[in-house]
Amino acid sequence: MRILAIETSSEHASIALICNDEITERTLEGHANHSEKLLPSVRELLADSAIGLHQLDGIAFGAGPGAFTGLRLACAAAQGLAMGAGLGVVGVCSLEALSLQGEGDAVLVATDARMGEIYTAAYEMLDGAPALCGAIACIPPQEFELPPHRRGWFGVGSAFLVHRETLAERGGTGLQIGLPYARVRASDIGRLAAVRVAHGAAIQPEHAAPLYVRNKVALTTEERRERGGRA
Amino acid sequence: MGKRVLGIETSCDETGVAVYDTEAGLLAHTVHSQIDLHAAYGGVVPELASRDHIRLLPALVRQTVRAADCRLDQIDAIGYTAGPGLAGALLVGAGFAESLGMSLDVPVLPIHHLEGHLLSPLLSADPPKFPFVALLVSGGHTQLMSVSGVGEYVLLGETLDDAAGEAFDKTAKLMGLGYPGGPQLAALASEGKPGRFKLPRPMLRSGDLDFSFSGLKTAVLNVVNGVGWKADDAADLAADFQEAAVDVLVAKSLAALEASGLSQLVVAGGVGANRRLRAQLDRAAKRKGWRVFYPEPELCTDNGAMIAFAAALRFERGPGGSPGGAVSVRPRWPLADLRPPVEPAGTA
Ligand SMILES: Nc1ncnc2c1ncn2[C@@H]1O[C@H](COP(=O)(O)OP(=O)(O)OP(=O)(O)O)[C@@H](O)[C@H]1O
Numbered sequence: 001m002r003i004l005a006i007e008t009s010s011e012h013a014s015i016a017l018i019c020n021d022e023i024t025e026r027t028l029e030g031h032a033n034h035s036e037k038l039l040p041s042v043r044e045l046l047a048d049s050a051i052g053l054h055q056l057d058g059i060a061f062g063a064g065p066g067a068f069t070g071l072r073l074a075c076a077a078a079q080g081l082a083m084g085a086g087l088g089v090v091g092v093c094s095l096e097a098l099s100l101q102g103e104g105d106a107v108l109v110a111t112d113a114r115m116g117e118i119y120t121a122a123y124e125m126l127d128g129a130p131a132l133c134g135a136i137a138c139i140p141p142q143e144f145e146l147p148p149h150r151r152g153w154f155g156v157g158s159a160f161l162v163h164r165e166t167l168a169e170r171g172g173t174g175l176q177i178g179l180p181y182a183r184v185r186a187s188d189i190g191r192l193a194a195v196r197v198a199h200g201a202a203i204q205p206e207h208a209a210p211l212y213v214r215n216k217v218a219l220t221t222e223e224r225r226e227r228g229g230r231a
Numbered sequence: 232m233g234k235r236v237l238g239i240e241t242s243c244d245e246t247g248v249a250v251y252d253t254e255a256g257l258l259a260h261t262v263h264s265q266i267d268l269h270a271a272y273g274g275v276v277p278e279l280a281s282r283d284h285i286r287l288l289p290a291l292v293r294q295t296v297r298a299a300d301c302r303l304d305q306i307d308a309i310g311y312t313a314g315p316g317l318a319g320a321l322l323v324g325a326g327f328a329e330s331l332g333m334s335l336d337v338p339v340l341p342i343h344h345l346e347g348h349l350l351s352p353l354l355s356a357d358p359p360k361f362p363f364v365a366l367l368v369s370g371g372h373t374q375l376m377s378v379s380g381v382g383e384y385v386l387l388g389e390t391l392d393d394a395a396g397e398a399f400d401k402t403a404k405l406m407g408l409g410y411p412g413g414p415q416l417a418a419l420a421s422e423g424k425p426g427r428f429k430l431p432r433p434m435l436r437s438g439d440l441d442f443s444f445s446g447l448k449t450a451v452l453n454v455v456n457g458v459g460w461k462a463d464d465a466a467d468l469a470a471d472f473q474e475a476a477v478d479v480l481v482a483k484s485l486a487a488l489e490a491s492g493l494s495q496l497v498v499a500g501g502v503g504a505n506r507r508l509r510a511q512l513d514r515a516a517k518r519k520g521w522r523v524f525y526p527e528p529e530l531c532t533d534n535g536a537m538i539a540f541a542a543a544l545r546f547e548r549g550p551g552g553s554p555g556g557a558v559s560v561r562p563r564w565p566l567a568d569l570r571p572p573v574e575p576a577g578t579a
Pocket of ligand 1: 371372395396411
């Protein structure tokens, strides 16, 4: 099983090549502008591993939630590379990838969504595979709640850095703040994607899409008027 | 067989894809407009534009290549709009095009959106020949250029404030017309009679080839806010606004032809669809024995065909960029910065 994975949902971008049990991961140096480095890095990684795009079984990308422009960069790159090489694509939730870094069998992932909100999702590990409990949400940290059916959640993600106190208070004794500095890794995106490709779950590139979660991004003229602003 | 070039346009609120063959001409082109998506917001919302581009672009590429009766592996080069435009929207097209080029192993050419517009009349059945003067009038630009070949553009004059299309849109908005305003204002104007309202012709006698439209918009605002304004007068006011804008565009275009000694004018950009502008330009040019060229109506707004075509002209004349490089876009990019394609060494 050979998978190329692309992850640019935050300022810490990476790419990875999964060849059966062998995983090579490279971080993209430099800040904001992953767009400059992404494709040359992919080319280099493939060349160093002596693998052509056509020899891959699929292309994976970190679908989000995360920085919108970064999500689209990863998605567009996966779509373009896959379409030209006749491959399938798998979009993997960035929160799910982060859950692989957690400990124990219950991992609560929460990342900073800016604008005073967090992206959050809870995963229970079944034979090492994360299973989502409930839905992925974009909420103010003040509204955060642990899934009620169990305790012993291990917290992962940048929201535990930015909103540490609020989340600790909301989680109480059911939550241990474990890895606030964890970053999404392309290798984890690729690992999760490999399982899906093996199950035939890769899709045509034109059906791949970012997972924004935050869907309200602007007010309509009507809404602005209702709020007493200018049309 | 000619070379086949795939063109991708995502600079603003239209997703455009086309396949152009250097011998057979335009094989297929598809445009998806986001007008309905943005209408409720009263203008283009950049984030929503980017989302819609990535939602549709890959499927449009697949569909357009099929409509051109060819396969992706028969594409010889890819051109995409690298600027100017909305950064996030441009990045979708650039990211996809560069990646597709890398996997197909074909050259990828970043194309200037306005070069696409200004060369698009060359796609019509009776095209102009270099050199010519180009009047670029769109929502974001109002420029007069002297065009002597692909990539040989000299700026003769431009707007110092609002673009002509922007003035149409803003004026329509302050008159309470819907979005997008330009075409609605023009439609209203055709029901009115010009001459009742004394509106300025900004910079008509400035002695140069520059424009200014913000004062015209303000003059309309003063009329609408003034005493005695009746909604019944809207059509006449629209007609006067259109007349004033058209007068200035026509006068400066003629002055540009006169000054450069050229006899062909190419009009490109959305405002070029304005009937009154076309009628007045045609009439004035005829008197002088000059000719005015417009793109085919379906190529007046943003589209992939003009990008495929501009890329094809450059690809035929010089090497394309190697694929898989930086995905970089230029939201701001002066047209006059462009250079002609470089002939490959040894083919002088
Ligand atoms: N019949 C018309 N009369 C006047 N203006 C018009 C007419 N039809 C379209 N327009 C104007 O043309 C503009 C749209 O043109 P176009 O799509 O070429 O430009 P854009 O994409 O907004 O800007 P740019 O290409 O400079 O980035 C709008 O401002 C619109 O109001």
